[in-house]
Amino acid sequence: MAAIRYIVNDVGExxxxxxxxLGFALEQQFGPAMAILTxxxxxxxxxxxxxxxxxAMPxxxxxxPGGWNRIVLEVRSDLAALVSALREKEVRFRNDIVEGPGGRQILCEDPSGNAIELFEAKQA
Known part of the structure; x- marks a missing residue:
């Protein structure tokens, strides 16, 4: 099994x-120190x-928290509608939707400033 760890300011938040x-489920929480989501x-x-x-390191x-490394969550359809709904809920975005050779993407942030890429693949 592999997992990604994000440093956050507030685990509950x-x-x-x-x-x-973003459709995650809480699997386990260790008080205010850590949680496992899937x-x-x-x-x-x-x-x-x-x-x-x-x-702290030695x-x-x-x-x-923060930086540019990120998890990528695939959006199966209508990235623009999802972004609009998230903006209504005051989710922060670093940019607007951009299009590239493989599809469209946008970066939102969790409450601690960690980046999450929402990606919609180009239709064949």
């Missing part, structure tokens, strides 16, 4: 965001300030 807006074959661990993953660097 992250759980609410991913389950309410969506189809993706497992996402969200780790808050009380988790061991949040501890050189003093502190793990923090």
């Amino acid at each position: 992250a759980v609410s965001f991913y389950t309410t807006h 969506r189809e074959d993706l497992t996402l661990w969200v780790a808050g300030p009380l988790a061991s993953a949040y501890r 050189d003093g660097r502190q793990p923090a």
Whole structure:
């Protein structure tokens, strides 16, 4: 099994965001420190300030949310409608929908600023 871990500022807030807006299910929560969420074959661990993953590195660097690495969630149809619905719920976006050779995509953020790519493949 493989999992992705995101550092978050607030585990409860992250759980609410991913389950309410992006179709994840809560599998297990370890108080305010960490939670395990699933969506189809993706497992996402969200780790808050009380988790061991949040501890400073030996050189003093502190793990923090955000950055440009991201999970990609495929949208099977009508990316624009999904984006519109998420914007009505005040989900933050880093950009507008862009189109490339493989399809269309947009980046939204969880409450801690971690990027999530919503991707709709080009129809053959």
